[in-house]
Amino acid sequence: MKKLLVLSICAALSASAFADVNYSLSIEQPQHHLGDVRVQFPKSAQAHLDIKLPSWRTGRYEILNLANGVRYFNPTDKEGNPLKWEKIDHSTWRVHIDTPTEISVGYQVYANELGKRARHIDDSHAFIDASGFFMFSESFRQEPVTVNLDVPKQWRSVSGMDNLDSTHSFKAANYDVLVDSPIETGINQLHSFNVDGREYELVIWGEGNYDVELMLRDLKNLVTTGNVIWDSYPYERYVFMVHATSGAGGATEHLNSTIIQRPRDRFGSREDYLGFISTAAHEFIHTWNVKAYRPNGLVPYDYTNMNYSRLLWIAEGSTSYFEDHLLVRSGIETTDEFFKGLTKTINRHLQTPGREVQSASETSFDKWINQGGDHGRNYSTNIYSEGSLLSMVLDIDLLEKTAGKVSYRDVHKALYNNHKLPAGFDEKDVLSILQNLTGLDYSDWWEGHVDSPANIDFDELLNKVGLIFERPKGAEAIASIDAVAKNTGQLLTLTHVQRGGSAWKAGLTTNDKIVAINKLHVNKDLKSSLETFKPGDKVVIDFIRRDALQSLTLVLTEKFDKPKKVTANLQASEKQKALFKAWMGVEHPNDTK
Template identity: 30%
Template sequence: MARAPRPHRPETAAVRYTVGVHNAASHLLAVTLHIEQPQARQRLALPVWIPGSYLVREFSQHLQGLRATQNGQPVRLRQLDKHRWQADCEPGVPLEVRHEVYAFDASVRTAFLDSTRGFFNGTSTCLRVIGQEDRPHELVIERGQAPEGWQVATGLRATEVDEAGFGRYLAADYDELVDCPVEMGRFWSGSFNAHGIEHRFVVSGAGAWLDGERLLEDTRRICETQIAFWHGDGPAPFERYVFMLHASGDGYGGLEHRNSTALICQRSDLPRRLPAGDKPAALKATDGYTTLLGLISHEYFHTWNVKRLRPQEFARYDYDQENYTELLWFFEGFTSYYDDLFLRRAGLIDDATYLQLLTKNLNQVLQTPGRHLQSAAQASFDAWVKYYRVGENTPNATVSYYTKGSLIALCLDLTLRGEGHGSLDDVMRALWQRCQGGPMREADVRRALKRVGRRDFDTELDAWVHGTQDLPAEKLLQAMGVKSTHEAAPLAQHLGLRVSEGASGVTIKAVLRGGAGEAAGLAAGDEWLGIELPAPRRSEPAEAWRIHKLDEVAWLRGERPRLTALVSRDRRLLRCPLEWPPQGKALRLAVGDANRLSPWLKGGD
C-alpha cells in the first residue's frame, strides 16, 4: 500500500537514527545515531533482550565498526562492558555515532538482510541514549543499497516518506521506537478495516499463488472479534496495525508489539488461489493454515494482554538484564487459551476442529513428566534459564507456561460458567478496567475472579498455578457437554521416549521420567539401530532386525513381552533389555452436547 509524501517537516526529535542497507551480500545494515544534546560522558547501550522473548540474547555480538564524531572530529568511545559504551564528548554539541549491524538471523527477534528482504527490530539495531530514553526519537529508513522495488512496512508513525515507505518516522520515546519492527523488500501488501482501524498485512517470501484476499478476510474476522471482545462498540487502544509475515521453507513463530506483529510460517501453510473450475469445498482450511490463523490470533490478542495489560515488573522494561515475573502463565497461557477459541468465535473453524486443537494441548501437558515437578508460576519465573534452552531433560523437569497456562484459563472459564456466574471473558474485561489497561499483579487476577465469580478462587489458583497436581480439565469439559474418550497413546509416548526419524533411522531425543525407555537404560542421543527378540519357540533361533522407523518395533515384536534394543552411543554398540509396558492412553475430545457447548465456544453467557 503506497503512502504519499508529506509536505511538512517532522517534529523535532532529540535522538535520530538513520538505518539503511549497507551491503546486502554481506548482510550489513548501516546505522547512524544523531544525538542533538549529548551529556559530557554520554553513555550508550544496546539491549540484551527483546520484550516478548524472555532470553538474554546478547545483540551486541552483531554490532561492529562503532565510531563517534562531533563537528567532524573523532570522539573517543570507551567500552564499559558487553553492551555499554561511553563517549567522551563535549556536552551540548551534536554527537554522531555510526556502526554496522550484521543481520542474518531470520527469526522475528533480531535482524535479517539479504538480496530478497530486510527486517530489523530496534533492540538489536538502535543504541539507547542513556538519560534521554523518554524524549522523542526519530527513525529515518534510507534506501541505501537496497535493490530496486523494495518497500517498507512498520507500525511507526510516518512523518515524511515516499511512496515506497522510505523516509522519516517518529516515536514518542525509545520504548515505542524499539517496539515497532521494520520490514523491507518486495512483499505482497493488502489492507482491511476492523472497527474503524486500518490494518495492513504484508507477506514476504510467498509466490503469485498466494490467496491474499482470503488471508485478509480471515484475519479481519479475527480482529473484529477480538476488538469487540475487549471494547464492544468502543474504540481500540491503537490507531493502526501492521501484520508482517515472512513465509519460509521451514519456520514458525511470532512476536507481539504494541501495534504490529512479526510472524513466520511455512510457505505450505499459506492459503492458495483455487485453480479455475475448483469447487468451493476446496476452501476448507488445511491444518497448516489453521495453525497460521491461530498464530495470528495469538499475537493480535497480545496487543491487549501483555503489551498493555502487563506484569507490574514490566511497567518499565530494563533492557540491560532479565526482567523476572511469575505471571507468564497468565499473559502467555491465557493468550494461548483465547487464540484458538477466537478462531471458533470468528467462524473460521467448527466445534470439532476446536476440540481437536484443545485435545492436542491437553495431551501435551499430560505427557510431560515435569508437570509434577514445576508449577506454572515457577515455569514463568524460570523462563530466562529454562524455556528457551530446551535440552534432553526439559520434559522431565519443566512444564510449559503456554500450554499449562492455557489449561488453567480453560478450567477457570468452565468453572465460572458451570457455577452460573459469568465467564473468563468477564474477568479479562474486568481486569482491563481495574488496571486501566496497564500494569497488574496476581492479586488483581484474584480480585477480578472474586468480583465476577462472587467468591474467592484462592484454592484453585494456589493449586493450579502454584501447585503441581493435574488440573480437572476433563471433568469440567464433560460437564460442559464435551465427550471424552481414551485411546492408545502414540508408540513413542507409550515407550516413554521422544524421537526423531530420518533417512539414517531412529534417534532418541529425550527419555521421559518413569517410562520403559528409562528402565531399559536408553539415553538421549542414542541411535536405535535394531532389536533382538527371543525365539518364538524353543526349537527356533532368536531373531534380530534392523529398524528404520519406530513403528517397526511394534509389529516386529508381535506379542512378545520383552526385547533388546540395539543402540549406538558414542560409537559403541550397546544392548538394552526393554520390558514392553502396559498400553498407555491419550485423551480424545469430541462434541457431546452441541447446545451446551454453544455459549462457551461462540462467546455467549
Template identity: 30%
Template sequence: SDFDVLFDSPIEVGNQEIFEFNAAGVKHIVAMYGGGNYDKERLKVDMAKIVEQGTAIFGDNPNKHYTFIVHNYHNGGGGLEHLNSTVLGATRNAYGTEKGYKGFLALVAHEYFHLWNVKRLRPVALGPFDYDNENYTTNLWTAEGFTSYYENKLLIRAGATNQITFLNDIIGGLGTVINTPGSRVQSASSSSFDAWIIGYRPNENSKNSAISYYSKGEVVGLLMDLEIANATKGAKSLDDVMKAMYEEGKVKKRGYTDAEFKAMVEKISGINFTKFWAKYIDGTDEIDFAKYFAYAGIDAVGEIASPNKPYTGASLKVDRMVTVSGVSRNSPAWVQGLNVNDDILAIDGSSIADEMRNIKLPNPGLTLEALPTIAKKQVGDVVEVTVRRDGLEKKISLTLKESPNIRIKASYKADANAQQLAVRKRWMGV
C-alpha cells in the same frame, strides 16, 4: 514518543505486496513479503473478523492503525507482537489448504490478541522493560498461555472453526500437556519463571523435567474459563476477567501482579480460587478435565492412545549410528537403564542393520518399539537390547509395557441442561 515505542516498532523497507482493510474502526495494513498462494480478498474478510472479535472481548481497540508484516518462507512460522503491529512468519504455499489457512488465521489471532494481552494488559515485569537485566515473571502462563487459548475462542467466533473443530483443537492441546511427563514436575508459574534460563534451550530431558507455559497456560485458561462460567451460571467468563484487568491496567498505568490477577478472577466469579491456583498454577496436579467439561455439558474421557501395543519410551536418532535420543520418565527404558546417547547394536540378537532395513529415513519421530523385532512383540514380553555406551558393550533387558499416553474423546451431550447450555454459550461466545 519514547525509546520503548521506537524499540517496539519494526521498520521494513522493500517491495512487499500491500493491502488494507478496515475493522473495529481501525485501518489495518498487511505487507506481504516473499509471495505465496494467499487469496487477498479472503484474508481481508477473515482477518477483519478476528479483529472485530478481539475488540469485542476488550470493548476497546486502542490503535488508530495496525500493520501486519508477513514474511512468507518456504517453511515459516512464529510471530512477534507489538503495540500496533506484528511480524508473522508464514509458509508461502500453505494458504491453499484448509489446515494451512486455519493455521495462519490462528497465528493472526494470537499476535493480534497480544496487542491487549502482553503489550497493554501485562505482568508487571513486562514493561517498561529494564533493558540491562533479565525481566523475571511467574505469569507467562497468562501472557502467552492465555493468548494461545484465545486463538481457539477468536477462531470459532470469527467463523473459522465450528463447534466440533473448536473442541478438537482444545482437547489436542490438553492431551499434549497430559502426555508430557514434565507437566507432573514443573508448574505453570515455575515454567514462566525459568523461561530466561531454560525455556529456549531445550535438551533431551526437557520433556521429563519441563512443561511449556504456552501449553500449560492454554489448559489453565480453559479450566479457569469454565470454572468462572459455571460459578456464574453462564453470566461471566474469562473474557470478563481479561476486559476488567485491561481496564484496571489503564487506570493504574502499570502491569499486574499474580495476586491482582487472582483477585480479579475471584471478584468476577464470586468464588475462591486459592485451591485452583495451588493445583494448576503453582502445582502439578493431575488435570480433572472431565469435571470442567461437564460444566458445559461435554462428556470427556481419556483413553489409552495405543492399547496393547508394546512401548519402550525410548526415541532414536539415526546418524552414522542409531542412537537413543530421548527416554521418557518412568518408561521401561527409563526404569531399566537405557540412556540417551547409547548406540543400539542389536535387538534380541538381530543386528541394528537388519532392524533398520525397512525403516524409511529421515524419520524424526522414530521410536525403539518401531524396530521390527520389538513391533512384533506383546506387552509384557522381554527384549534384550545390546548397546554401546562410552565404548563398552552392554545388554539391557526391557519389559515392554503399554504407553501411558492418552487420547481424549469429547462430545457434546445432546441432553445438556439449561445451565450447561448457558455455560457453553458464554464460553464459546457463539
C-alpha cells in the same frame, strides 16, 4: 542574577527534554546483510553517555546477544570531532564528553538472523526491529524519535509507526514505541482495509502458496472480535506483517503490528492455514494482553537484563487460550477444528512428565533459562500450553460457579480497564479481580493450580461443558518402550526418554542408538519394530553408547495406536449445552434447537 541563572538552566533542560533522537539506516550492501546506522542524540552535559543496544527483544523472553553484529562504532561531537569511548559490558558503549555537546554515533550492523525476528537484511528486503539495530541511552529514552531509511529505490517501507515526511521516514513518541514498532522494507505486497473506522494493512514478503483473498477475508473477520473480551481497541491503525520464508517460522506481537513467519509452502492446506490464522489471532490478542497490560515484572521493560515474572502463563498461555474463542465466534474455525486443536494440547500436556514437576508460576519465572529437549520435557512445562490449559480450567470453573454469568474473559476485561500501562499487575490484583467478580476467594485454587504442579482431570472438566475426552473406537493397545527415536540413517537415535517409563527405568538415555530388539536389527522405526510384541513382554535391547555396543533388558508397556480425542457429548444435558454456549459463544454441536 541568581534568578536569571535558574531560568537559563530551566530553559536548557526544557529544550533538551523535547529534543528528538534521530535514527538513520542506510542499506547499500543488502546482499552481505549489512546496514549502516547513525544515531543523533540531543545535547548532553553529562561527563559520559552510556549508549546501549538491547540484549533481548520484546515478545521473546530470551537473551539474544544482539550486540554481536555491531562493528565500526564511531561517536563524534556536534562539529564532527571524534569522542573517546570504551565498551563497558557486552552491549554498552560509554562515550566520554569533555564539554556539553550533541552526540552522533555511527556503526555497522550485520543482520542475518531472520528467525529471531530482530534483524535481517538481504537483497530483497530488511526486517527492522529496533532491538537489533538502534542503540539508545536511558538519558533520552523518553524523547521523541525519528527514523529515516536509505534503501534501494524499488523497496517499500511499512510500519505501525506514523510516516514522517516520506514513505521511508517514521516517527514515534519515544524509544519504547520505536522498539515495539518494527519496519518491513523491501519488495513486498501491500493490502489495505478498513474495519469499524480502524485502518489495517497486510504486507507480505516472499512468494508462497498463500491465498491473499482468504487471508484478507479472515483477518477482516478476526479484527471485529476484540469486543468479545475487551471494551475498546488500543489502536487506530494495525499492520499484519507476513514472511513467507525458506524455513524460518514463528511470530512476535508488537504495539501496533505483528510479524508472522511461516515456510513458504505452509499456507495451502487447511491444517497449515489454520496454523497461520491461529497465529494471527494469537498476536492480535497480544495487542491487549501484554501490549496494553502486562505483569509488573515487565513494566517498564528493561532491555538489557532478564525481566522476571511469575505470571507469564497469563501473558502467553491465556493469549493462546483465547485464540480459538475468537476464531470460533467469528466463524473462521469450526467447533470440530477447535476440538482437534484442543485434543493436541491436552495430549501434549499428558505426554510431558515435567507437568508433575514444575508449576505454572515456576515455569513463568524460569522462562528465561528453561531449556528444551529431553530434560525440559521431563522436568519442565511451558508457559504457552500450560497457561492455556490453566486458563481453560479457570474459565470453566468461573462459568460453572456463576451459572454462566462470569467468565475468564471478564478477568481480562478488568485487567485492561484497571491495569493499563504504565501500571502493571501482580497475583494479588488477579485474585482481587476474581473475588470482585464472583464474591469467592480463589487463593486455594491458585495455590493448587498455579503455585503447584496442576493435576487436571480432563474427563470431569470437559463434561461440565458437554464434551467427552475418550479414546476413538477401534483403538488398539500396542507395545512401547516409552521413548521417541529419530531415524538418523542406519540407526535409530533416542531423542526423548520419558521419565519413569520402561526405557528410563532400564537405563536408556537420549542419543543412545538402538541396534536390535531381541537380536533383530531395528532399521525403520520403533513402532514397526515392536509390532510383533505385546505389552508386558520382556525384551533385550542392543544399543550403541560412546561407540561401544551394550545390551539391557526391559519390560514393554502399554500404549494405544490412537490417542484420546475431545468430542461433543451426544447426550449432553441442557445445562451442559448452556454452559458450552456461555463458554465458546456458539451453540453446542449437538444442540437440536
